[in-house]
Every structure is written in structure tokens, then in C-alpha cells.
Amino acid sequence: GKRVKLTQIRRPFIVGSTARPFSDTNPRPAGVPDNHTHSWEVFVKGLDDTDITYWLRRVQFKLHESIPNYVRMVEGEAGKPFLVGETGWGEFDITIKLYYVNDSGEKPQTLYHYLRLHPYGRTEEEKQAMVTTHGEVRSWSYDEQLFNEPYEAFYNVLTAG
Numbered sequence: 013g014k015r016v017k018l019t020q021i022r023r024p025f026i027v028g029s030t031a032r033p034f035s036d037t038n039p040r041p042a043g044v045p046d047n048h049t050h051s052w053e054v055f056v057k058g059l060d061d062t063d064i065t066y067w068l069r070r071v072q073f074k075l076h077e078s079i080p081n082y083v084r085m086v087e088g089e090a091g092k093p094f095l096v097g098e099t100g101w102g103e104f105d106i107t108i109k110l111y112y113v114n115d116s117g118e119k120p121q122t123l124y125h126y127l128r129l130h131p132y133g134r135t136e137e138e139k140q141a142m143v144t145t146h147g148e149v150r151s152w153s154y155d156e157q158l159f160n161e162p163y164e165a166f167y168n169v170l171t172a173g
């Protein structure tokens with residue numbers, strides 16, 4: 013196929029994690045080890061939960077090796093985040109590999125997200141900014157996927173609707 017020359021298409025997305033300490037409102041599920049302190053999830057999703065499966069096909073999350081089946085592949089489902097949920101006690105770097113739709117001809121790309129269970133920041137204000145009213149610790153980043161000189165068929169998919 014032919015590429016659309018001198019053209020770049022950007023698509024925004026959010027990569028992040030949300031952690032919840034075990035508590036009365038977030039009880040430790042049966043079978044979860046005593047030393048686990050939090051439930052958490054890591055995800056890739058569209059802005060305001062818009063669908064991104066027209067350009068992103070699947071996502072591989074590489075968690076800490078201490079976690080059973082620490083390499084998780086998540087296939088896209090229209091309108092749903094690419095998401096892995098777990099429980100644990102520690103923070104670590106998660107390797108996230110993005111696989112694009114076949115029409116794109118794009119090679120997979122890797123990005124990193126540090127899982128935070130505890131508020132982090134230089135000041136009390138910075139820490140508080142991570143915590144929701146429900147006591148969730150959010151570490152969310154805005155990111156943009158750049159498609160440079162996309163193939164015509166893929167360009168049409170990207171710009172349809």
C-alpha cells in the first residue's frame with residue numbers, strides 16, 4: 013500500500029494505574045495473601061473512555077516477576093480499557109507493549125508505567141493531588157500516539173467518523 017506523505021496523525025490516550033488500600037469498603041478478597049495491602053489496576057484507555065480499538069489491537073503488560081503469570085496479554089474490546097487488575101504490597105515498573113491494528117503496518121512499541129500504591133510528591137499538596145475522595149491513589153499520564161505517514165487504508169480508518 014501507499015503511504016500518505018507529509019502527514020502525521022495523533023491520537024491521545026491515558027496510561028495509568030489506580031490503587032485502593034484494603035479497608036472496610038475494599039475488603040481483601042478470599043485467598044489473597046495476608047501481606048497484600050492493596051488492590052490495583054493498570055490500564056491503557058482513551059481520553060474520557062473513548063474507544064481506541066480502531067488503532068490499538070492488544071496490549072501486553074509485563075508485571076513484577078513475583079506475580080503469578082506476570083506477563084499478561086489483553087485483547088481490545090470496543091469501548092473498554094485495556095486493563096489488568098491485581099493485588100499486592102509493592103510498587104514497581106510495568107512494561108507496556110502496544111500492538112497496533114494490522115492495517116497500520118506499525119511495529120509494537122514499548123512504554124513504561126511505575127505502579128504507585130502510595131501518594132508520591134515533594135509536597136503535601138502534590139501527594140494529595142493523587143488521592144481521590146474515595147482514597148484511591150491515581151497515577152495517570154496523558155500520552156499521544158503519533159502515526160507518521162500512515163498507509164492510506166489506515167489513514168482512512170484513523171480519520172473516519
Ligand code: SLL
Pocket residue numbers: 076078079080099100101102103104
Ligand atoms: C520492592 N522492587 O521491593 C519492589 C518489588 C514487588 C511487589 C515489589 C506481588 C505480590 C504477590 C507484589 O506486590 N510484588 O503477588 O505475591 O518494593
